[in-house]
Amino acid sequence: MARTPRSKPLLQDSDAPIRSKPRRRRDPAQPNLLLDHMPRRIEPSLCLLKAKPPEGPDWAYEIKWDGYRLSIHIEPKGIRILTKNGHDWTNRFPEIEEGARELGVASAIIDGEAVMYDDQGRSDFSLLQSSLGGRAGKTTSPAQFMAFDLMYLDGHDLTKMELxxxxxxxxxxxxxxxxxxxxxxxxxxxTGAELFRASCDHGLEGIIAKHLGRPYRSGRLGDWVKVKCIQSESFFIVGYERSAGTFRSLMLGAYRGDQVVYVGSVGTGFKMREMSQLRSMMNKLRWTGKKPPVPYAGKRDIVWVAPTIIVEIEFRGWTSEGKLRHSSYKGRRKIQDNAAVYRIKE
Structure with a gap:
């Protein structure tokens, strides 16, 4: 009977030390394919407001979208859609979530803005805001995501690359x-001037100029510049003027240092449903102090409220008395949207 041959032993009895096969030097022309850790969140790059757009071949010009700033996170476990302040709003944008799923990538972080359009094809914040449901609600109409930057893709951090x-x-x-x-x-x-003029002629909000040679840097550092046709900022509601129905106008407040001060009122741009909702919210926030929450020397019949509700207001500038000129209501902002109340420059 033939004997079964023994396998060659893995280790030999020898005085010679065991050495691995020499490794060749990496060709420096070959890309380094080490994977980068995917961050849970990246603080967004923010726009610096200027009166005129910067010019030159290093700048790119986009339309300023009037919507909600979001970031899409495509991860192995699923999709997350985060607000500017890091709140998860995935369930509010099912169409955008499905669009992200169809991209077919393992991982990515995409920066952009969710928008909805009016009858003339212009992005309209108030339409988007009114379409969002409650805390667990979804949009009643499909929103689109206008993607303008890519910070991470398939295991690679892109933030240090040029725009x-x-x-x-x-x-x-x-x-x-x-x-x-x-x-x-x-x-x-x-040119920036040409696009800005065209955007104003078409009733758009303005333009964004971005430096093509810069990495993605969080914060308001001047890499991105916004120029607005119509100014739009967030203010506190500090009261309302009485009327037979809901209210005649809203009294608005902004920060001067750490103090909230009165900056004028707004009486246009409302829909009846929004007015009823606002009146109901304000009734729960009535000011109980002996003095108004802001210094006020006027004579209108005002019901004062605690400066808690934040609203977006369009306006054409400031009066010499420091009040808003030609103001119009756009919609209510949410804390989750990181709405920054306007600060008056000292």
Missing amino acids: RVRRHLLEELISGRPDSAIKFSEAFHV
Whole structure:
């Protein structure tokens, strides 16, 4: 009977030390494919407000979208859609969530803005705001996500790359999907002054100028600049003027240092349903102090309320007395949207 041959032993009895096969030097022309840790959240890059757009070949110009700033996180465990302040609003934007799922990438973080459009095709914050449900609500109409930056893709941190590279990768990622809720925010090959003039002529809010050579940096550092046709800021409601129905106008407040001060009123731009909702909210916040919550020398019949509700107001400038000029109500802001109440410059 033939004997079964023994396998060659893994370790030999030898005086020679065991050595691994020499490793060749890495070709420096080959890319480094080590994966980067995916952050749970990236603080957004914010726009610095200026009166005129910067000019030159290093700047790209986009339309300023009038919506909610969001970031889409595509992760192995699923999709997260975060607000500017880091709150999870995934369930409010099912169409955007589905569009992100269809991109077919393992991981990504995309910066952009959720928008809805009016009858003339302009993004309209008030439409989007009114379409959002309660704490667990969803949009009643489909919103679109205008993507304008890419911070992370398939295991690679892109924040240190130039904007021109990030936008090239972003356009390749989301192009060719005409039915998707995720769209690429186009940059226009014109001067900043030309695009700003055209946006104002078409009744848009303004433009954004972005430096193509900069990395993605969180905060308001001047890499991104916004120029507005119509000023739009967030203010506190500090009271309302009585009327037979809901209210005649809202009294508005802003910060001067640490103090809230009166900056005028707004009486246009409301829908009846919004007026009823606001009146109900204000009735629960009636001011009980002996003095108004803000210094006020007027003679109107005002019901004062605690400065808690934040609203978005369009206006054409400031009067010499420091009050808003030609103001119009746009909608109520939510704390989750990181609504920053306007601060008066000293």
